Amino acid sequence: MNVIETNNLTKYYGKIKGVxxxxxxxxxxxxxxxxxxxxxxxxxxxxxxxxxxYPTRGxxxxxxxxxxxxxxxxxxxxxxxxxxxxLYGHLTGKQFLDYFASLRNREMxxxxxxxxxxxxxxxxxxxxxxxxxxQKIGIIQAFMDDPxxxxxxxxxxxxxxxxxxxxxxxxxxxxxxxxxxxFSSHILSEVDKVCDRxxxxxxxxxxxxxxxxxxxxxxxxxxxxxxxxxPENFKGPKDMKIKDGWIHFIAKDDIDKWIKKFxxxxxxxxxxxxxxxxxxxxxxxxxxx
Amino acid sequence: xxxxxRFRITFQTIKDHQRVTIIITLLFIAMAAMxxxxxxxxxxVLADMxxxxxxEAFSSFFGPAAADMATYVGFVNLELYQIFWMVILxxxxxxxxxxxxxxxxxxxxxxxxxxxxISRKQIVFEKFLGLIPLVLxxxxxxxxxxxxxxxxxxxxxxxxxxxxxxLASIAYFLAIISIGLLISVIIDEKMxxxxxxxxxxxxxxxxxxxxxxxPDYESIGYxxxxxxxxxxxxxxxxxxxxxxxxxxxxxxVVCLIISMIYFEHRDxxxx
Numbered sequence: 001m002n003v004i005e006t007n008n009l010t011k012y013y014g015k016i017k018g019v020x021x022x023x024x025x026x027x028x029x030x031x032x033x034x035x036x037x038x039x040x041x042x043x044x045x046x047x048x049x050x051x052x053x054y055p056t057r058g059x060x061x062x063x064x065x066x067x068x069x070x071x072x073x074x075x076x077x078x079x080x081x082x083x084x085x086x087l088y089g090h091l092t093g094k095q096f097l098d099y100f101a102s103l104r105n106r107e108m109x110x111x112x113x114x115x116x117x118x119x120x121x122x123x124x125x126x127x128x129x130x131x132x133x134x135q136k137i138g139i140i141q142a143f144m145d146d147p148x149x150x151x152x153x154x155x156x157x158x159x160x161x162x163x164x165x166x167x168x169x170x171x172x173x174x175x176x177x178x179x180x181x182x183f184s185s186h187i188l189s190e191v192d193k194v195c196d197r198x199x200x201x202x203x204x205x206x207x208x209x210x211x212x213x214x215x216x217x218x219x220x221x222x223x224x225x226x227x228x229x230x231p232e233n234f235k236g237p238k239d240m241k242i243k244d245g246w247i248h249f250i251a252k253d254d255i256d257k258w259i260k261k262f263x264x265x266x267x268x269x270x271x272x273x274x275x276x277x278x279x280x281x282x283x284x285x286x287x288x289x
Numbered sequence: 290x291x292x293x294x295r296f297r298i299t300f301q302t303i304k305d306h307q308r309v310t311i312i313i314t315l316l317f318i319a320m321a322a323m324x325x326x327x328x329x330x331x332x333x334v335l336a337d338m339x340x341x342x343x344x345e346a347f348s349s350f351f352g353p354a355a356a357d358m359a360t361y362v363g364f365v366n367l368e369l370y371q372i373f374w375m376v377i378l379x380x381x382x383x384x385x386x387x388x389x390x391x392x393x394x395x396x397x398x399x400x401x402x403x404x405x406x407i408s409r410k411q412i413v414f415e416k417f418l419g420l421i422p423l424v425l426x427x428x429x430x431x432x433x434x435x436x437x438x439x440x441x442x443x444x445x446x447x448x449x450x451x452x453x454x455x456l457a458s459i460a461y462f463l464a465i466i467s468i469g470l471l472i473s474v475i476i477d478e479k480m481x482x483x484x485x486x487x488x489x490x491x492x493x494x495x496x497x498x499x500x501x502x503x504p505d506y507e508s509i510g511y512x513x514x515x516x517x518x519x520x521x522x523x524x525x526x527x528x529x530x531x532x533x534x535x536x537x538x539x540x541x542v543v544c545l546i547i548s549m550i551y552f553e554h555r556d557x558x559x560x
Contacts, residue, residue, distance in 0.1 A: 102295070
């Protein structure tokens, strides 16, 4: 069953493109990673899905309900952690959580567990919170009534590695209970760790939508090499590229074979590194055009 | 229970405005006490001025009420109600209401607030309700102060008329809240919204004053909300302007509905 379904979802800010023709779905019980560099349209997509922005064209359904007609109903089952998290500074953590609990108007079944996992100074005013504390209370308010889906916009920003790990563990636990989690990120390693499936967005368009496992297969090592001989003479793989005198290719298999091959040439410079998110973008971007 | 009838945002709005309510209330208690209490000291001077025709300069701007300034009712009306009450308190309340929604958008807290299962219309409506206690408390406290000081200095004032004046004030301030609210759903920066409100209120006040001074321009006074609440008529003569109060209530309802519809259909952008 799909909990989010979009069909050519498009948002223009006047003439400026936010996102265009997004068609994707998120399945019930999965952790969906929404990847893209800054300004790619991740936040626009999320804000359109949650009814902050009205789509220019296209449609989207969440839990089978149209976002333009039933957004209040949808929000009963969908919580949100904004990327640019701003809280009511004049309230204490407790006052804020009480206020939001009263607005949700149902039992806060996960509140105690969340408060133990993500400790925050409840009696202190939120304006005195650090970035990490604010992020933690953002997480707590989203999950406290155990909603069926939580949409998160870069939720780990501001969390230290230890807390990030606690958060990933918590997400996995929620997933086991059949909850759906949608989260945007520009950090590939965290997507790797927790997500089942990813959508990659670039310049407002969806360029990839696949299982994380498939994405990993496509990865490998990126090799860049400069040799004294003519670069065209180097016998690399088919998709080898030459740019500014650099030989550029992806080693999907054992790199040992390549190192041995290099020894037949005079190496001026050599770089071997893992795929970064940027490389994957470039990879998809080139694939698109 | 249905979320619509719980008024949680209203309660929070009331709590959020506790401090400003107390400050403005104390300010107006002090103002009322000062102006009423000051009258005995000015009584003779004002009487001399009235005899020598010195009030005419005032009455050309403040209307016929100013000619009556030598009496206690006339003095309290002009100094306290026409200036401090209608203009200064109007500005203060409008200033607060113009930031009701714009504050949440500028501070980006609207993102979290709207993540709850509550419609945008309801957010606007509940915020509107949340400012009503402020108006009621200030009204009540000021009225009691005027009563107290009047009794203390032994002057003559119809407390029934005073009550009617404060009753009519409520309609006036509700209209002010709704105009401020309308501005606050349109303009995203709270300072800009509040200043825009002041410009509008002062503009209306000036238009009404012009309409009184220049006979041919009488009709332009109708665009001003100050036209529909004439404190002098109620305070001195006990005339409760029902038509005027109805106009103010209509303005309130119309502005509130436009605010709700406009806010429902706009994009909430973060920058």
